[in-house]
Amino acid sequence: MSPALMILGVSIIGTWGVASLGLVVGGLFLIFWPGNPTTDSGALTGGIVLLIIGLVSGGLMQWCVMPLLGIDPPIPMRAKNIIPFTRMNKWARAGLVRDLPDGLPKEVRLRSVRVTLIREGDKVYALSGLCSHARLPLAGIAGSPIKPVPIQDECVMCPFHGARFDITNGRCVRQPFSSQFNNDHPFLGRFQEKLFFWNKGAEDVQTYPVEIENGEIRVALPK
Ligand code: FES
Numbered sequence: 001m002s003p004a005l006m007i008l009g010v011s012i013i014g015t016w017g018v019a020s021l022g023l024v025v026g027g028l029f030l031i032f033w034p035g036n037p038t039t040d041s042g043a044l045t046g047g048i049v050l051l052i053i054g055l056v057s058g059g060l061m062q063w064c065v066m067p068l069l070g071i072d073p074p075i076p077m078r079a080k081n082i083i084p085f086t087r088m089n090k091w092a093r094a095g096l097v098r099d100l101p102d103g104l105p106k107e108v109r110l111r112s113v114r115v116t117l118i119r120e121g122d123k124v125y126a127l128s129g130l131c132s133h134a135r136l137p138l139a140g141i142a143g144s145p146i147k148p149v150p151i152q153d154e155c156v157m158c159p160f161h162g163a164r165f166d167i168t169n170g171r172c173v174r175q176p177f178s179s180q181f182n183n184d185h186p187f188l189g190r191f192q193e194k195l196f197f198w199n200k201g202a203e204d205v206q207t208y209p210v211e212i213e214n215g216e217i218r219v220a221l222p223k
Helices: 003-032 043-068 179-184 186-195
Strands: 088-096 106-110 113-120 123-128 155-157 164-166 172-174 210-213 216-222
Touching (some): 088 106, 088 113, 113 216, 155 172, 179 186
Antiparallel strands (some): 106 113, 113 123, 155 164, 210 216
């Protein structure tokens, strides 16, 4: 996604999100602090209506608009949904090995599936494009300050909250918000850990079979 589109998208989502939050907060105020109950008899009804509109608006933003902009709802992905290699036989071309940066994750879309490609020398690995913690892109967001993190010890680190995954099998080897990550990243780590009080875990991620033929990468996708 181009940086301009990303800025536009984030602005729309930000404005929409603040408006939804305002409706929810306004609704809660009317419900819990209705003023004079004899003269403000409609406050409770008004509060409930505002609250419902705010929640529906926020939900619509999460579920409809954010995916259109390439941002998925921040709900965890479960390892139990990982598809075995035996059920992957739709091969898709994924470009040339020499065009991939060595040791740096890169996201590609293969038949609408988001895949993280990782090259280490002449080997290429393919993992889910999204981190299992909150469905944010493992390779960061192009044009934003959240950049892909170089591979270390055959592991890719999610640049958002620091979960680490083995690139050879998708195993989660470090959970998000580790003390080391939080110390190095006060905003993405320490601060966001409080926002993600309801979701602090990451599970193993999907991997895909990869073949290289004459320098061209092919990735198998589910049937
Ligand atoms: S989205 Fe990857 S660690 Fe949170």
